[in-house]
Amino acid sequence: MKSYLYIISITFATIFYSCANNKLYPGIDFPHIGELTNGDTVVSDIPTDMVMRMYIVDSFALCHCFNALDNKLIHVYNTNSGNFVTSFGSTGRGPGEIDLSYSSYKQDERVVQIITDHTSQNIKFYLDSIFAGVNYFTSTPLNRNPNSDIFSFKDTLLISDFDFRKKYNYRFAIMNPQGDTIICYRDGTYKKDSPIAIHPNYSMLFTYTNGNFETEVFSLESNQITLANRVNYIDPNRVLDEEILKSKDYPGLASHIYASDKYIYTGWSNSLKSKGNDKSPSKLLIFDWSGNAKGFVTLEGQEHFFWMKAADEKNKKMYVIIKNSQGQLNIVRYDMSHLPLW
Structure with missing residues (x-):
């Protein structure tokens, strides 16, 4: 009898754990579409504090490394061999160097493209030249709000959080490369700075x-x-402002x-208490371009994702x-072909 009860208890515990693991968060009904398994370590011990x-x-x-040992911003690795190829984009103040506050985007x-905050430079590195051993780049001064995020958008620039003083509720702006405004997007319901992503063909913008x-x-x-x-x-009636986010652990x-x-x-992430807290997101969410x-x-084998990831949709990777447990940053490749996405 004890053995029978033990088997039942183990069975229910297993079911409970499985169901909990397959839930995104209480009250949020997202489907669990699979697990990434048998990862292949492509690159070991990237020499940086953060990617x-x-x-x-x-x-x-x-x-795109932060505090890289050789002060190069972009480290390039061959995903077939795992070998280091080259690096480019030094931190600093000289020509072709990047201010210590910057963002990079694959145009x-x-x-x-790397955008600096304080020197307001729009710097473009051309990979074909760099792979050929020539550190070729162009640099264009920008006249823009230094507190905004910026994306290259066809032959123009798209700015997020354009009206950072929240005076006119201007959320986005499209500008020419010199920073002259072409059009603004106004949104009276906008409450919080949000990350954005642009479709590779520049036709759509995604944000939350x-x-x-x-x-x-x-x-x-x-x-x-x-x-x-x-x-x-x-x-639909819940809008969380910064004060709420600071005071409670909302997911x-x-x-x-x-x-x-x-x-x-x-x-x-199950907690967004700290501003910009992406520490160890526990699950990977996938959206289509309808949102x-x-x-x-x-x-x-991982309780959490380290927050940076990149998809190779052509090869379903x-x-x-x-x-890892030694504090090293590794690039691990997972197969995605089994997911119901293709």
């Missing part, structure tokens, strides 16, 4: 807001900014997004930065 961005270009992984398959519970997709056709879809996953989407042709990939969730993915 701010990662891009996959053909058989290369480009890692297209052959250009990486309201405590990172609500996704929005905007059309960017013909230099216009038009809301195409908005999806709220909790409560939400982590602030780093990887946008690809078919899908948008981001992390889920609808395809589901979430868990990672075998996911590259994830994993910090």
Whole structure:
């Protein structure tokens, strides 16, 4: 009898654990569409404290490093051999160097753009030249709000959080490369600074807001900014302001997004108490370009995702930065072909 009861208790415990692991968060009904397993370590011990961005270009992984030992911002690795290839973009104040406050974006398959905050430079590195051993770049001064995020958008620039003083509720702006405003997008419901991602063909913008519970997709056709879809996953009347976020451990989407042709990939964190807290998102969420969730993915052998990831949709692979028990940052590649996405 005791043996029978033991078996029942173990069975129920297993079912409970499985169900809990397959839930994103209480009250949020996202489907669990699979697990990434049998990861292949592509690169071991990246010499940096943190990887701010990662891009996959053909058989290369480009890692935007923070506090790299040689002060190079972008480290390039061969994803077939795992070998270090080159690095480019030094920190500093001279020509071709990047101010210590910066952001990088993959403008297209052959250009990486870095925007500096204090020197207000729009710097473009051309990968074909860099792979050939020539550190070729162009640099354009910008006249812009230094507190905004900026993306390259066709032959113009798209600015997020344009009206940072919240005087006119101007949320986005499209500018020419010199920073002259072409058009502004006004949104009276906008409450919180939000990360954005732009489709590789520059046709759409994806973002989330309201405590990172609500996704929005905007059309960017013909230099216009038009809301195409908005999806709220909790409560359409719930809007979380900064004070609420500071005081309570609300869950939400982590602030780093990887946008690809078919899908948008981001992390889920059970606590957003600290501003910008993307520490160890526990699950990977996948959205389509309508802003609808395809589901979430868990990672075998890892309690948490390290927050940076990059998808190679052509080969159905996911590259994830994993910090091991020794504190080393490794690039681990997972197969995604079994997920119901293709």
